Amino acid sequence: MTRLRTQIPGPRSQELTARRKGAVSAAVGSTLPVFIDHAEDGLLVDVDGNRLIDLGSGIAVTGVGNPAPRVAEAVHRQIDRFSHTCFMVTPYEGYVEVCERLNDLTPGAHEKRSALFNSGAEAVENAVKVARHATGRQAVVVFDHGYHGRTNLTMALTAKNMPYKHGFGPFAPEVYRVPASYPLRDGLTGEQAAARAVEAIEKQVGADDTACVVIEPIQGEGGFIVPAPGFLPALAAWCRERGVVLVADEIQTGFCRTGSWFASDHEGVVPDLVTTAKGIAGGLPLAGVTGRADLMDAVHVGGLGGTYGGNPVACAAALGAIDTMVDKDLNAAARRIEEFAAPRLRAALGGRGEVRGRGAMLAVEFAERTPAVAGRVAAACHAAGVVVLTCGTSGNVLRLLPPLVIPDDLLAEGVAVLERAITEGVAR
Incomplete structure:
Protein backbone atom coordinates (compact mmCIF):
# COMPACT_ATOMS: atom_id res chain seq x y z
CA MET A 1 0.00 0.00 0.00
CA THR A 2 1.27 3.47 -0.89
CA ARG A 3 2.30 5.28 2.27
CA LEU A 4 1.27 8.74 1.06
CA ARG A 5 -2.27 9.37 -0.17
CA THR A 6 -2.01 13.17 -0.36
CA GLN A 7 0.63 15.83 -0.36
CA ILE A 8 2.03 16.71 3.06
CA PRO A 9 0.08 18.28 4.73
CA GLY A 10 -3.15 16.86 3.34
CA PRO A 11 -6.51 18.67 3.13
CA ARG A 12 -7.83 17.47 6.48
CA SER A 13 -4.61 18.49 8.25
CA GLN A 14 -4.87 21.87 6.56
CA GLU A 15 -8.42 22.27 7.87
CA LEU A 16 -7.27 21.44 11.39
CA THR A 17 -4.35 23.84 11.05
CA ALA A 18 -6.84 26.61 10.29
CA ARG A 19 -8.81 25.67 13.42
CA ARG A 20 -5.63 25.56 15.43
CA LYS A 21 -4.77 29.15 14.50
CA GLY A 22 -8.00 30.31 16.13
CA ALA A 23 -7.58 28.27 19.30
CA VAL A 24 -3.91 27.56 20.07
CA SER A 25 -1.27 30.13 20.95
CA ALA A 26 0.93 30.97 17.99
CA ALA A 27 3.88 30.57 20.35
CA VAL A 28 3.45 26.78 20.31
CA GLY A 29 5.29 25.47 17.27
CA SER A 30 5.20 22.17 15.38
CA THR A 31 7.87 20.57 13.24
CA LEU A 32 5.44 19.10 10.71
CA PRO A 33 1.88 20.46 10.25
CA VAL A 34 0.12 17.10 10.02
CA PHE A 35 -2.48 15.96 12.54
CA ILE A 36 -2.11 12.37 13.71
CA ASP A 37 -5.03 9.96 13.89
CA HIS A 38 -3.22 6.89 15.22
CA ALA A 39 0.20 5.27 15.34
CA GLU A 40 1.85 1.93 14.77
CA ASP A 41 5.39 0.76 15.47
CA GLY A 42 7.53 3.09 13.41
CA LEU A 43 4.57 4.81 11.74
CA LEU A 44 2.39 7.84 12.39
CA VAL A 45 -0.90 7.78 10.46
CA ASP A 46 -2.40 11.21 9.88
CA VAL A 47 -6.01 12.28 9.46
CA ASP A 48 -5.63 12.11 5.67
CA GLY A 49 -4.49 8.49 5.79
CA ASN A 50 -0.84 9.24 5.12
CA ARG A 51 1.53 6.78 6.79
CA LEU A 52 4.63 8.65 7.95
CA ILE A 53 7.82 6.85 8.93
CA ASP A 54 8.66 8.05 12.44
CA LEU A 55 12.36 8.75 13.00
CA GLY A 56 11.66 11.10 15.89
CA SER A 57 9.72 9.08 18.50
CA GLY A 58 8.10 12.24 19.87
CA ILE A 59 11.64 13.43 20.78
CA ALA A 60 12.91 10.11 22.18
CA VAL A 61 9.71 9.29 24.08
CA THR A 62 8.03 6.35 22.34
CA GLY A 63 11.02 4.06 22.04
CA VAL A 64 9.05 1.01 23.19
CA GLY A 65 6.32 1.49 20.58
CA ASN A 66 3.34 3.72 19.94
CA PRO A 67 1.16 2.39 21.36
CA ALA A 68 3.18 -0.29 23.13
CA LYS A 328 12.75 -7.18 23.88
CA ASP A 329 16.37 -6.33 24.76
CA LEU A 330 15.99 -2.84 23.39
CA ASN A 331 19.60 -2.00 24.21
CA ALA A 332 20.62 -4.49 21.54
CA ALA A 333 17.94 -3.09 19.22
CA ALA A 334 19.42 0.40 19.57
CA ARG A 335 22.88 -0.90 18.72
CA ARG A 336 21.52 -2.64 15.61
CA ILE A 337 19.93 0.62 14.47
CA GLU A 338 23.31 2.36 14.75
CA GLU A 339 25.06 -0.46 12.89
CA PHE A 340 22.57 -0.17 10.03
CA ALA A 341 22.08 3.57 9.76
CA ALA A 342 25.39 5.21 10.65
CA PRO A 343 27.51 3.80 7.76
CA ARG A 344 24.87 4.73 5.20
CA LEU A 345 24.56 8.26 6.49
CA ARG A 346 28.35 8.70 6.49
CA ALA A 347 28.51 7.55 2.89
CA ALA A 348 25.74 9.95 1.89
CA LEU A 349 27.39 12.87 3.70
CA GLY A 350 30.72 12.18 2.03
CA GLY A 351 32.88 13.95 4.59
CA ARG A 352 30.96 17.25 4.34
CA GLY A 353 30.29 17.26 8.07
CA GLU A 354 30.02 14.53 10.68
CA VAL A 355 27.76 11.62 11.54
CA ARG A 356 27.88 10.84 15.24
CA GLY A 357 25.94 9.41 18.15
CA ARG A 358 25.36 6.15 19.93
CA GLY A 359 22.72 3.53 19.41
CA ALA A 360 19.44 4.98 18.19
CA MET A 361 20.55 8.52 19.04
CA LEU A 362 22.25 9.57 15.81
CA ALA A 363 22.94 12.92 14.21
CA VAL A 364 24.27 14.45 11.02
CA GLU A 365 26.08 17.76 11.48
CA PHE A 366 26.50 19.62 8.20
CA ALA A 367 29.69 21.56 7.62
CA GLU A 368 27.78 24.79 6.97
CA ARG A 369 27.07 26.35 10.38
CA THR A 370 23.66 27.73 9.47
CA PRO A 371 20.23 26.08 9.39
CA ALA A 372 20.07 26.18 5.58
CA VAL A 373 21.25 22.68 4.63
CA ALA A 374 19.68 20.92 7.61
CA GLY A 375 16.42 22.71 6.86
CA ARG A 376 16.44 21.65 3.21
CA VAL A 377 17.18 18.03 4.11
CA ALA A 378 14.47 17.94 6.78
CA ALA A 379 11.91 19.52 4.43
CA ALA A 380 12.68 16.93 1.74
CA CYS A 381 12.21 14.12 4.25
CA HIS A 382 8.93 15.57 5.47
CA ALA A 383 7.59 15.92 1.93
CA ALA A 384 8.43 12.23 1.40
CA GLY A 385 6.60 11.25 4.58
CA VAL A 386 9.56 10.73 6.91
CA VAL A 387 9.57 12.53 10.26
CA VAL A 388 13.02 13.83 11.21
CA LEU A 389 14.10 16.55 13.62
CA THR A 390 16.77 19.22 13.59
CA CYS A 391 18.85 20.50 16.49
CA GLY A 392 22.19 22.15 17.28
CA THR A 393 23.07 25.55 18.64
CA SER A 394 23.65 26.65 15.03
CA GLY A 395 20.61 24.75 13.76
CA ASN A 396 22.82 22.74 11.41
CA VAL A 397 22.27 19.25 12.83
CA LEU A 398 19.73 16.64 11.78
CA ARG A 399 18.85 14.14 14.50
CA LEU A 400 17.44 10.63 14.34
CA LEU A 401 15.53 9.09 17.23
CA PRO A 402 13.66 6.15 15.72
CA PRO A 403 11.53 3.92 17.93
CA LEU A 404 13.70 1.11 19.24
CA VAL A 405 11.05 -1.33 17.97
CA ILE A 406 10.91 0.06 14.42
CA PRO A 407 10.58 -2.78 11.88
CA ASP A 408 13.65 -3.33 9.71
CA ASP A 409 11.84 -2.53 6.47
CA LEU A 410 10.58 0.83 7.74
CA LEU A 411 14.01 1.76 9.09
CA ALA A 412 15.58 0.89 5.74
CA GLU A 413 13.01 2.92 3.82
CA GLY A 414 13.31 5.90 6.12
CA VAL A 415 17.11 5.90 5.98
CA ALA A 416 17.00 5.59 2.18
CA VAL A 417 14.82 8.72 1.99
CA LEU A 418 17.23 10.50 4.30
CA GLU A 419 20.25 9.40 2.25
CA ARG A 420 18.74 10.88 -0.91
CA ALA A 421 17.79 14.08 0.90
CA ILE A 422 21.31 14.49 2.28
CA THR A 423 22.93 13.87 -1.10
CA GLU A 424 20.68 16.38 -2.84
CA GLY A 425 20.59 18.91 0.01
CA VAL A 426 24.36 19.09 0.44
CA ALA A 427 25.01 19.25 -3.30
CA ARG A 428 22.90 22.41 -3.82
Missing part, protein backbone atom coordinates in the same frame (compact mmCIF):
# COMPACT_ATOMS: atom_id res chain seq x y z
CA PRO A 69 0.97 -3.25 24.09
CA ARG A 70 2.32 -3.67 27.63
CA VAL A 71 2.09 0.06 28.28
CA ALA A 72 -1.49 0.23 27.01
CA GLU A 73 -2.53 -2.82 29.03
CA ALA A 74 -0.96 -1.44 32.20
CA VAL A 75 -2.63 1.95 31.71
CA HIS A 76 -6.06 0.37 31.16
CA ARG A 77 -5.73 -1.76 34.28
CA GLN A 78 -4.70 1.20 36.41
CA ILE A 79 -7.24 3.70 35.11
CA ASP A 80 -10.03 1.23 35.89
CA ARG A 81 -8.84 1.11 39.52
CA PHE A 82 -8.06 4.78 40.24
CA SER A 83 -6.50 7.68 38.37
CA HIS A 84 -5.07 9.84 41.16
CA THR A 85 -4.73 10.26 44.89
CA CYS A 86 -1.53 12.36 45.12
CA PHE A 87 1.31 10.28 46.53
CA MET A 88 1.89 12.95 49.19
CA VAL A 89 -1.66 12.38 50.49
CA THR A 90 -2.17 8.63 50.18
CA PRO A 91 0.62 6.60 48.56
CA TYR A 92 0.33 3.59 46.25
CA GLU A 93 2.55 0.70 45.26
CA GLY A 94 3.22 1.74 41.66
CA TYR A 95 5.22 4.79 42.72
CA VAL A 96 7.38 2.68 45.02
CA GLU A 97 7.92 0.07 42.31
CA VAL A 98 9.02 2.63 39.73
CA CYS A 99 11.51 4.04 42.25
CA GLU A 100 12.81 0.53 42.93
CA ARG A 101 13.35 -0.03 39.21
CA LEU A 102 15.12 3.31 38.82
CA ASN A 103 17.36 2.57 41.78
CA ASP A 104 18.28 -0.75 40.23
CA LEU A 105 18.81 0.41 36.64
CA THR A 106 20.70 3.69 37.05
CA PRO A 107 24.52 3.53 37.18
CA GLY A 108 26.24 2.38 40.35
CA ALA A 109 25.69 -0.30 42.98
CA HIS A 110 25.45 2.14 45.90
CA GLU A 111 22.31 2.67 47.98
CA LYS A 112 19.91 4.97 46.15
CA ARG A 113 16.62 6.76 46.53
CA SER A 114 14.29 8.24 43.89
CA ALA A 115 11.54 10.82 43.68
CA LEU A 116 9.07 11.18 40.80
CA PHE A 117 7.90 14.26 38.93
CA ASN A 118 6.14 15.22 35.69
CA SER A 119 8.69 16.49 33.19
CA GLY A 120 12.39 16.57 32.49
CA ALA A 121 12.68 20.24 33.42
CA GLU A 122 10.99 19.53 36.74
CA ALA A 123 13.41 16.67 37.39
CA VAL A 124 16.41 18.89 36.69
CA GLU A 125 15.06 21.62 38.98
CA ASN A 126 14.62 19.14 41.79
CA ALA A 127 18.08 17.66 41.28
CA VAL A 128 19.51 21.15 41.73
CA LYS A 129 17.39 21.61 44.86
CA VAL A 130 18.77 18.37 46.29
CA ALA A 131 22.36 19.30 45.49
CA ARG A 132 22.07 22.76 46.99
CA HIS A 133 20.36 21.53 50.12
CA ALA A 134 22.80 18.68 50.68
CA THR A 135 25.98 20.70 50.06
CA GLY A 136 24.95 24.08 51.46
CA ARG A 137 26.38 25.64 48.30
CA GLN A 138 24.60 27.66 45.63
CA ALA A 139 26.51 27.70 42.34
CA VAL A 140 25.39 25.44 39.48
CA VAL A 141 27.77 24.71 36.61
CA VAL A 142 26.44 23.80 33.14
CA PHE A 143 27.99 23.57 29.69
CA ASP A 144 28.05 25.25 26.31
CA HIS A 145 25.42 23.74 23.98
CA GLY A 146 23.52 22.21 26.92
CA TYR A 147 19.75 21.96 27.09
CA HIS A 148 17.84 21.29 30.32
CA GLY A 149 14.31 22.68 29.94
CA ARG A 150 12.00 25.65 29.66
CA THR A 151 11.22 26.64 33.27
CA ASN A 152 12.92 29.71 34.72
CA LEU A 153 15.79 27.79 36.32
CA THR A 154 16.23 25.37 33.44
CA MET A 155 16.17 28.21 30.90
CA ALA A 156 19.11 29.63 32.85
CA LEU A 157 20.81 26.24 32.55
CA THR A 158 20.08 25.99 28.82
CA ALA A 159 22.63 27.48 26.42
CA LYS A 160 20.58 28.20 23.29
CA ASN A 161 18.80 31.54 23.23
CA MET A 162 16.28 31.14 20.41
CA PRO A 163 13.60 29.91 20.84
CA TYR A 164 14.07 28.86 24.45
CA LYS A 165 15.22 32.00 26.27
CA HIS A 166 14.63 35.02 24.05
CA GLY A 167 12.57 37.65 25.84
CA PHE A 168 11.90 35.56 28.93
CA GLY A 169 14.51 36.86 31.39
CA PRO A 170 15.66 37.64 33.99
CA PHE A 171 16.68 34.09 34.79
CA ALA A 172 17.63 32.33 38.00
CA PRO A 173 21.01 33.42 39.40
CA GLU A 174 24.11 31.47 40.41
CA VAL A 175 24.32 29.56 37.11
CA TYR A 176 27.70 29.41 35.37
CA ARG A 177 28.54 28.05 31.91
CA VAL A 178 31.84 26.47 30.90
CA PRO A 179 33.10 24.85 27.66
CA ALA A 180 32.05 21.29 26.92
CA SER A 181 33.87 18.66 24.89
CA TYR A 182 32.97 19.08 21.20
CA PRO A 183 35.46 16.91 19.29
CA LEU A 184 34.44 18.09 15.81
CA ARG A 185 35.08 21.73 16.71
CA ASP A 186 37.68 21.84 19.48
CA GLY A 187 40.02 18.98 18.49
CA LEU A 188 40.79 18.26 22.15
CA THR A 189 41.12 14.92 23.86
CA GLY A 190 38.63 14.17 26.59
CA GLU A 191 41.21 14.81 29.27
CA GLN A 192 42.19 18.15 27.72
CA ALA A 193 38.58 19.27 27.42
CA ALA A 194 37.91 18.25 31.03
CA ALA A 195 40.98 20.16 32.24
CA ARG A 196 39.74 23.25 30.36
CA ALA A 197 36.31 22.96 32.00
CA VAL A 198 37.74 22.36 35.47
CA GLU A 199 40.07 25.33 35.16
CA ALA A 200 37.13 27.54 34.24
CA ILE A 201 35.11 26.28 37.21
CA GLU A 202 37.93 26.75 39.69
CA LYS A 203 38.85 30.22 38.48
CA GLN A 204 35.42 31.66 37.69
CA VAL A 205 33.13 29.91 40.19
CA GLY A 206 35.21 28.22 42.88
CA ALA A 207 34.93 24.56 43.73
CA ASP A 208 33.98 25.31 47.33
CA ASP A 209 31.01 27.36 46.14
CA THR A 210 29.80 24.83 43.54
CA ALA A 211 26.82 22.73 44.54
CA CYS A 212 26.62 20.69 41.36
CA VAL A 213 27.74 20.17 37.81
CA VAL A 214 24.82 19.37 35.51
CA ILE A 215 25.68 17.68 32.23
CA GLU A 216 24.07 15.63 29.48
CA PRO A 217 26.36 12.62 28.85
CA ILE A 218 25.49 13.16 25.19
CA GLN A 219 24.18 16.64 24.55
CA GLY A 220 20.72 16.56 22.98
CA GLU A 221 19.18 19.76 21.64
CA GLY A 222 22.69 21.23 21.45
CA GLY A 223 23.56 18.84 18.62
CA PHE A 224 23.81 15.22 19.83
CA ILE A 225 27.40 15.97 20.79
CA VAL A 226 29.27 12.91 22.05
CA PRO A 227 32.15 14.07 24.27
CA ALA A 228 35.64 12.81 23.56
CA PRO A 229 36.52 9.62 25.48
CA GLY A 230 37.79 10.43 28.93
CA PHE A 231 35.96 13.75 29.32
CA LEU A 232 33.13 12.46 31.51
CA PRO A 233 35.33 10.23 33.72
CA ALA A 234 37.77 13.09 34.34
CA LEU A 235 34.94 15.47 35.18
CA ALA A 236 33.40 12.89 37.53
CA ALA A 237 36.74 12.37 39.27
CA TRP A 238 37.12 16.11 39.88
CA CYS A 239 33.59 16.31 41.29
CA ARG A 240 34.33 13.48 43.73
CA GLU A 241 37.57 15.10 44.85
CA ARG A 242 35.95 18.49 45.47
CA GLY A 243 32.64 17.36 46.98
CA VAL A 244 30.64 18.65 44.00
CA VAL A 245 27.46 16.77 43.09
CA LEU A 246 27.58 15.37 39.57
CA VAL A 247 24.12 15.45 37.99
CA ALA A 248 23.73 13.42 34.79
CA ASP A 249 20.82 14.72 32.73
CA GLU A 250 19.81 11.44 31.07
CA ILE A 251 16.39 12.70 30.03
CA GLN A 252 16.99 12.17 26.30
CA THR A 253 19.77 9.58 26.54
CA GLY A 254 18.16 7.21 29.03
CA PHE A 255 16.24 3.96 28.75
CA CYS A 256 18.13 2.07 26.03
CA ARG A 257 18.31 5.00 23.63
CA THR A 258 22.11 4.84 23.26
CA GLY A 259 22.44 1.05 23.37
CA SER A 260 22.83 0.96 27.15
CA TRP A 261 20.35 1.71 29.89
CA PHE A 262 22.00 5.09 30.36
CA ALA A 263 24.64 6.96 28.38
CA SER A 264 26.79 7.29 31.50
CA ASP A 265 27.30 3.53 31.34
CA HIS A 266 29.42 3.71 28.19
CA GLU A 267 32.45 5.00 30.10
CA GLY A 268 31.58 3.59 33.50
CA VAL A 269 30.63 6.99 34.94
CA VAL A 270 28.56 6.82 38.14
CA PRO A 271 26.78 10.15 38.71
CA ASP A 272 25.63 11.27 42.14
CA LEU A 273 22.19 12.13 40.76
CA VAL A 274 20.48 11.07 37.52
CA THR A 275 17.49 12.83 36.00
CA THR A 276 15.12 10.85 33.76
CA ALA A 277 11.96 11.45 31.72
CA LYS A 278 11.08 11.07 28.00
CA GLY A 279 11.52 7.33 27.34
CA ILE A 280 10.56 6.24 30.85
CA ALA A 281 6.81 5.76 30.42
CA GLY A 282 5.94 5.06 26.81
CA GLY A 283 4.47 8.49 26.17
CA LEU A 284 2.87 9.35 29.49
CA PRO A 285 4.28 12.28 31.50
CA LEU A 286 6.66 11.01 34.16
CA ALA A 287 10.13 12.01 35.33
CA GLY A 288 12.48 11.07 38.11
CA VAL A 289 15.51 12.03 40.15
CA THR A 290 17.55 9.08 41.35
CA GLY A 291 20.72 9.26 43.37
CA ARG A 292 22.81 8.58 46.40
CA ALA A 293 20.65 7.86 49.40
CA ASP A 294 22.52 10.35 51.59
CA LEU A 295 21.81 13.15 49.12
CA MET A 296 18.20 12.28 48.38
CA ASP A 297 17.40 11.81 52.07
CA ALA A 298 19.12 15.05 53.11
CA VAL A 299 16.14 17.18 52.11
CA HIS A 300 13.53 17.86 54.80
CA VAL A 301 10.20 16.01 54.68
CA GLY A 302 7.90 17.75 52.22
CA GLY A 303 10.78 19.42 50.39
CA LEU A 304 10.27 17.29 47.30
CA GLY A 305 6.99 16.42 45.64
CA GLY A 306 4.12 17.82 43.62
CA THR A 307 0.43 17.20 43.06
CA TYR A 308 0.82 15.05 39.95
CA GLY A 309 4.37 13.75 40.42
CA GLY A 310 4.40 9.98 40.03
CA ASN A 311 0.78 9.80 38.90
CA PRO A 312 -0.44 6.19 39.26
CA VAL A 313 -1.39 5.84 35.59
CA ALA A 314 2.00 7.15 34.48
CA CYS A 315 3.73 4.81 36.93
CA ALA A 316 1.82 1.85 35.49
CA ALA A 317 2.91 2.93 32.02
CA ALA A 318 6.54 3.14 33.15
CA LEU A 319 6.48 -0.37 34.56
CA GLY A 320 5.02 -1.66 31.29
CA ALA A 321 7.64 0.25 29.31
CA ILE A 322 10.57 -1.02 31.38
CA ASP A 323 9.31 -4.59 31.12
CA THR A 324 9.17 -4.15 27.35
CA MET A 325 12.75 -2.85 27.29
CA VAL A 326 13.93 -5.89 29.20
CA ASP A 327 11.88 -8.52 27.37
